[in-house]
Amino acid sequence: MSFDISSGNVVIAIGAFNLIPVPTILQGYTPEDIYSYDQLANAETQMGLDGRLSGGFVAQAVMQTFTQMPNGPSVSFWDTIVAAQRANFTLYQLFANITIISLGATYIQRNGIIVDASPAPSAGKVMGHRTFKVAWESVDKAAI
Numbered sequence: 001m002s003f004d005i006s007s008g009n010v011v012i013a014i015g016a017f018n019l020i021p022v023p024t025i026l027q028g029y030t031p032e033d034i035y036s037y038d039q040l041a042n043a044e045t046q047m048g049l050d051g052r053l054s055g056g057f058v059a060q061a062v063m064q065t066f067t068q069m070p071n072g073p074s075v076s077f078w079d080t081i082v083a084a085q086r087a088n089f090t091l092y093q094l095f096a097n098i099t100i101i102s103l104g105a106t107y108i109q110r111n112g113i114i115v116d117a118s119p120a121p122s123a124g125k126v127m128g129h130r131t132f133k134v135a136w137e138s139v140d141k142a143a144i
Contacts (some may be wrong), residue, residue, distance in 0.1 A: 003101055003103040005103070006101075006102045007034055007051055007102075009100075009101040010098065010099070010100050010101070011025060011098070011099040011101070012025065012026040012034075012096060012097075012098050012099075013026075013034070013079070013096060013097045013098075013099075014026060014065075014094060014095070014096040014097075015028070015094070015095055015096070016081050016092040016093065016094050016095075017062060017092065017093045017094075017095065018093075019072060019080070019092045020077065020080065020081070020085055021129070023096075023097075024074065024077045025074075026066070026068075026073065026074040026077070027072060027073045027074050028068050028069045028072015028073050028074050029067065029068065029069065029072070030067045030068065030069055030072070030129045032064070032067075032117065033067035033129075034060070034067065035063050035064055035065060035066045035067065035098075036064070036065050036067075037052045037062060037063065037065075037135060037139075038062075038063035038064075038065075038115075040062065041058060042057065042058070043055045043056060043057055043058060044056055044058045044070050048127060059082075061134040061135035061136060061137065062109075062135070062137075062138065063133060063134075063135055064109075064112075064116075064133070064134050064136060064139075065116075065131050065132070065134075066078075066121055066131065066132045066133075066134070067129050067130070067132045068130050068131075068132070069129060069130075069131060070121035070127040070128065070129060070130055071082075071127070072096060073120070078114070078117060078130070078132045081114055081144070082114060082117045082119075085099075085114070091113050091114075092113075092114075093111055093112065093113065094109075094111075094112030094113065094114065094134060094136075095109065095110060095111075095112065096108075096109040096112065097109070097144050099144060101144070104143060104144050105138065105141055105142070105143065105144060106141070106142045106143070107139050107141055107142075107144055108138075108140050108141075109134075109136045109138070109144055110134045110136065110137050110138045110139075110140075111136065111137035111138050112134045112135065113134065113135050114132060114134055115133050115134065115135045116131070116132070116133035117130075117131075117132045117133070118130045
């Protein structure tokens, strides 16, 4: 295994069926964050009065937040989908592949829905980043 864990060579190809069917390569990440995933709660447990633990698998969406510079070229990708959803009162299904060269892995992401989006950048000394949160049905690792 390589000692390299660089994020600078991450390639995110993402699209939306029936709206942007040809994948877009995301660009314009913030210096500190490209994306992050929420932790998954894979089980729900209950402790019986007799001290025996029981548990069950709980299916849940994989939540991922993308962070983009306010002037990044890919912000228009997100804005296009959000605007279409609002105009058409419908959701568009996303798909994505994230290739991490330094780890030799690709993550295949299926059946995504934008659930949260910042409508505009915050203003301070400089314009703030924008975030877009996607709920994925599945995220599966594959070798490059």
